[in-house]
Amino acid sequence: MMQNFFRTLDLFGVQYMIISGQAAILYGAATFSEDIDLWVAPEKENWEKLMKLLRKFAGRVYKLTPPITLELILKGHGFHFEFPPTKREQLSWFLDVLGILPRLSTFDISWQKAISMKACLGKIKVIGLRALVEIKKTRRLEDYPVISNLVRVEYEKLSTKKISLKDWEWILTNSYNLDDILYYFERHRASREVARFLQRPCLSYCLKFIDSQQKKEKYFKLASKKIALEIEESRHRDRQYWAPILTELRELKENGKLLPQGSTPPDRIL
Numbered sequence: 001m002m003q004n005f006f007r008t009l010d011l012f013g014v015q016y017m018i019i020s021g022q023a024a025i026l027y028g029a030a031t032f033s034e035d036i037d038l039w040v041a042p043e044k045e046n047w048e049k050l051m052k053l054l055r056k057f058a059g060r061v062y063k064l065t066p067p068i069t070l071e072l073i074l075k076g077h078g079f080h081f082e083f084p085p086t087k088r089e090q091l092s093w094f095l096d097v098l099g100i101l102p103r104l105s106t107f108d109i110s111w112q113k114a115i116s117m118k119a120c121l122g123k124i125k126v127i128g129l130r131a132l133v134e135i136k137k138t139r140r141l142e143d144y145p146v147i148s149n150l151v152r153v154e155y156e157k158l159s160t161k162k163i164s165l166k167d168w169e170w171i172l173t174n175s176y177n178l179d180d181i182l183y184y185f186e187r188h189r190a191s192r193e194v195a196r197f198l199q200r201p202c203l204s205y206c207l208k209f210i211d212s213q214q215k216k217e218k219y220f221k222l223a224s225k226k227i228a229l230e231i232e233e234s235r236h237r238d239r240q241y242w243a244p245i246l247t248e249l250r251e252l253k254e255n256g257k258l259l260p261q262g263s264t265p266p267d268r269i270l
Contacts, residue, residue, distance in 0.1 A: 002036075002093060005057050005083075006121045012049045015041035017114045017127040019101070019135055026117055026126055029149035035094035039127065041107045042073050042099030047269045050097070054265040059083050061259045062094060066252050068259070069270045073099035076245050081265065102241045103134040129154055133174050139235040139242075148177035155184070168194040172203060176227055178220065181206050202226035 009016055018026070021033030040050055047068070053059075062080040066072050073079075081095045104110055113128035127135070133150050136143045151174050158167050168184075168191050175181055184191040185206060192210070195203040205223035209216050252258050 002089070003120070003122045005053070006124050008053055008056070009050075010123075012053050014049045014053065015043075015046050015107070015111065016050075017110065017125050019098075019127045019132065020096075023126050023132050024136070024146050024150065026119055026124075027129055027132070027150060027153050029153055030146050035096055037096045037098070039101055039107065039110070040097055040099055041111070042070070044070050044269045047073065047099070048267070051265045051267055051269070054081055054095075055267070057083060059095065059265060061261060061263045061265060063261055064249065064253070065259045065261075066249060067257060067270075068266055073269075075248070076100040076102070076241075077249065101135055102238065103137060104131055130170065137234045137238065139238040141231070141235070144176045144231050144234075148175050148180055151175040152177075152180055155180075163188065163190065165190065165194055169198065172198060173200065176231060178202075178206065178223055178227065181223075182209065185210050200226075200230075202230065 017023075017039045018036065019039045020037035021030060022036050024030035025033055040046060047070075051068070059081045060083075062082040065080045066077050068079055076098065079097045081097070083093050083095070085092055099107075110127055110131045113131065114125050115128065117124055117126050129150055133147050136147045136150070151171055155163075155171055158171075163171075168188075171184065172181065172191060172195050175184075181203070185195070192207060195207055202223045205219045205226060209219040209223065212219060249258075
């Protein structure tokens, strides 16, 4: 059913990208995701095509889904759907859809850098790896090892040729894995040169770790503390982003304005 669903997304002309956990799996940076997340171009006609497709595949509204209006789509709300079991698929599967994402600019810019992949779902559109790294800078601690895995995937792709200084800047800015950073430093002189100009304290301690003979443990601990602080700051920024959206969602719930769980998606977007 999922394969047919994604094939029909293209037939219906829905502009979408797979994001979050499932995208990380497709890049080889994660092994498990409970649901499928889609970024759908935030345009009324595009979302009406999606609603038509959801109804065609017997999709039903799942928990805590607000009214599907263009206003709430553009505010960054998430919309949640469940697909019932079939003869082939004995378990339900879940779809989360957004029109606006944190830390990224417009859909069109990310769409230009998205890639087409062949997977068990068929040929699908997947958000670009570097945009995915930004998406994964969430309040969830478990996302940060995934980010480092994605950075490593990008490094491995780039290392087949000379890595540019700009690419080194991206790699060293986004990895949260000290062992990986030290590996880059030990293998690539250019990475160390770039690190000296980046305003990231953990990199300074990693450079001292490489240069030191007596105080390696000290500098490793200091670098670890700086990375932990960075992660907490990133988690805080994500909580700040979602706070007004969650506040509005609670208000909708208190006023009885959420879509009923199990209801059919609307055919029109207001």
